[in-house]
Amino acid sequence: MVGALALCAALGCGRPAPPPPRFLQVDIENSPTSTDPRFATDAISSRINELVFDSLVRVDRHGRFVGQLAESFERPDETHIVFHLKRGIRFSNGREMTARDVKYTYDTTINPSSMSPKRGGFAELKSIEAPDDRTIVMTTYRPYAPAMEMAMLEIVEEGTPLPRKSAAPAPAGTGPFRMVRYARDDSAWLERNPYRPFAPDAPMGIVFKIVPDPTVRALELAEGICDLAENNIEPEVLPYLISVPDLEVNESSGTTYQYLGLNFRNPLLRDPRIRRAIAYAIDRKAIAASYLRGTARVASGMLAPENWAYDGKVATYDYDPERARRLLEEAGFHADARGRRDIRFVYKTTPEGGRLAETIQAMLLRVGIEVEIRSNEWATFYGDIQKGNFDLMSSRWIGINDPNHYYLVFDSSMTPPRGLNRGAYSNPEMDSLLEQGATTIDPEQRRRIYARVQELAAEDLPYISLWWIQNVVVMNRAVRNFTPYPNGSLRSLAEVKLADDRARGTSR
């Protein structure tokens, strides 16, 4: 058998053709759901679309809005935002971008016939107007603080039809790259936008290769086939990849938030003593250090320290099993001879979250709480949590930017299907704060409101905060200048440089 394989290699069955010289290969775990920014909602589509399209504004590394297509912007009153567009920006087909393109993109997205999954995000947008070629006026129905988030829709050219087939390459954009090929479940090829300047030692293009198996992604990195992978390498293979001389592992603060959600429909979980007991019983530091091999920071709430509205002065529930036992005793749940109490919860998770679930199960058992884990593939898990069919569940939020996210997940009116308050948490003070937070424009006032929101969320514990997951980028040393964004954006790929040997493709 080995002889046959050697023969095959010797006869030139051939190694795969690498991407062309000066192309980067980035491995991703699954296909983008849409290459049209008016429809794409998943993280992978966003990562690619950010390189092909521009939006009026973007979030910088500190979570602040900065102009991208907009030269400047202002809020003349509480319901209007005016954007002044840059001149000379061209789509990858050479046409100059104007305010008409911006208006067209918004109109076609918001139009009910588009059936875009992004429509829900524009519920507060009353109108978008283009009084001239360089100005866009956005009007909201009421004073709406997170309105700037609506300015992050990526812009397509006027007349771009709505996508009929999800596997079509992306339409023309004004971003640093253009998509030249897309084969679902295989790869997406980007080439430089000829109308955007770039450094001579910058890559000419990027191949996003879809590699669903995590071990194979690690092997492709080690082999030098893949140049970069972000947040999709399992922590246990990192020590191996660190030992590969050609590779560099870069860890930086990330904002992805992992939590344990509690269902307030369960009468036991309505008792704050039981919720706090669970929080005290979980040794988050130990899990982050061992299971996650240090690739996470223990979280105090949904907003990471990088967010402008972050407030860390909240109850943090450091590991204290003794205190957890005392709280359970106070709640009337006494331990039997084996240390068990008459409390049993169903913990819903996906197969990927199975090990974390088992760790938490073991920790809760130490204080006498029994947990039954039910692990299902994602769609079933998701169906269950949407229906409120769980006691405990673990999930994560990726890319939280505006603190108004609290409204979607903790406002009492936002239980599914309307919103994301899956645990049916309800507190009138929280509702009132979240309403104020959404309609107060002054940033300093908003910061104070959300400081109290964070404090209240930590007291009430609709979520037990686990950790913020670090951004882990594994890349070939030939790739220079890559600086990760806390939200996992890959925009920096437009500015990377390639070492000379890699540029000529000799390192493969």
Place this chain on the structure above:
Amino acid sequence: MIRYFLRRLGALVPVAIGVATLTFAMIHLVPGDPVVAMLGETAAPADIAEMRTRLGLDRPIAEQYTAFLTGLLKGDLGESISYRKSVSSLIAERFPATIELTMAGMLVGVLIAFPLGIVSGMKPGGAADVGAMGFAILGISIPHIYLGPLLMIVFSLDLRWLPLTGRGGLSHLVLPALTLGTALAAVIARMLRQSLISVRDSDYMRTAVSKGMSPAAALIRHGLRNAMTSVVTLLGLQTGALLTGALITEVIFSWPGIGRLLIGAIGARDYPLVEGCVLTFALTYVVVNMATDLLYAIVDPRVRLE
């Protein structure tokens, strides 16, 4: 033979309807919603309702089933919810890759199994037998998800002979086929060994040897032909295992076949695509087994198909 063939072909229709019905019931019973998967968590309820109507998901389940079955009988598998393309065209795009992998897996299985089975069957209990059967047990025991990366490490990473992933030339096929075919090789080798041992002491074998043929030649010329019937049966039955093995192998090797299509479709609750893929797998299995029956008549003249 032709009558037999037509009768078996006719039996495909109820099998297809049965499989289609079971798949329809199962995918609709499990929790999860294709519309939410499409429109996202924050979609407006009105949009969700509108999309349900567009996709026909607001109709009573019996009506959806009747429409699905009527389409199926006309050869129309419907349109994929997530790809917005006809299911038939998606399957036509991906099926060759899966068939290529499955056939290669079968070929690898047979190529490894025959020498092992013959060596073992010729001298049971000998060193070669022990070694070959040890290999067979190892082959059955190693799951694809482990064997695939192991082969990659050795042949792609260390020896740098073969590519890691993807579909391309022959070189791309070698490692996925080995991953898929090893377990099959192990099963066939054991079966072949057993068959050869059982025919070794037969009268016709003794006669062949007494006429001057060497025991080894008699075993290969006469014994092997008799053992073939059971091997062919096993190959047909193992098609199912190969096809399900291809699901995992396709994911490991980023092989663009129906397996990956099906796994994605289940995640997205893409009902028409799941139904189309499962039906394709089921019909492939039935057709291969029908072909196996026809092969009996060729390998064993005593068998008549009526």
